[in-house]
Amino acid sequence: MTAKEQSFREAMRLQAADRFARGEKSSVIAAELRVSVRSVERWRRAWQEGGTAALRSSGPAKRPYLDREQFAEHRVRHLETQEVAWRPQPQTLRGPGSSTWSDLCSRTPRPRGSRET
Numbered sequence: 001m002t003a004k005e006q007s008f009r010e011a012m013r014l015q016a017a018d019r020f021a022r023g024e025k026s027s028v029i030a031a032e033l034r035v036s037v038r039s040v041e042r043w044r045r046a047w048q049e050g051g052t053a054a055l056r057s058s059g060p061a062k063r064p065y066l067d068r069e070q071f072a073e074h075r076v077r078h079l080e081t082q083e084v085a086w087r088p089q090p091q092t093l094r095g096p097g098s099s100t101w102s103d104l105c106s107r108t109p110r111p112r113g114s115r116e117t
Helices: 003-021 026-033 037-050 068-081 101-106
Strands: none
Touching: 003 026, 003 037, 026 037
16 A cells, blocks of 8 residues: 555544544444445444544555565475475375376366367
8 A cells, every 4th residue: 555545544534533523423434434334333443442543554564574585495494394285195096996187187077068178
């Protein structure tokens, strides 16, 4: 979200706070500000708990920064610790009931009216 959008939304929440103080209903505020009643109710709870300061923006959302090396190192460590659940175990493809991938695909039912390619 850009800084301009963020300040616009904060101004909207502060308008709602003034209307909360006057005792207006959430549905009326939501309709006039063109937001959901649920959002207005959430703002009202925040306003009741922390006043107008609770409705102010907390600043831009920031993502943690990793350079390419740090990301690659993290990815390798993560993959080393994870079990690969999708890898078929050798015993599942053996025995009288075993099938190949193409066998399984050919048995998949197709929706009515679809053409086979």
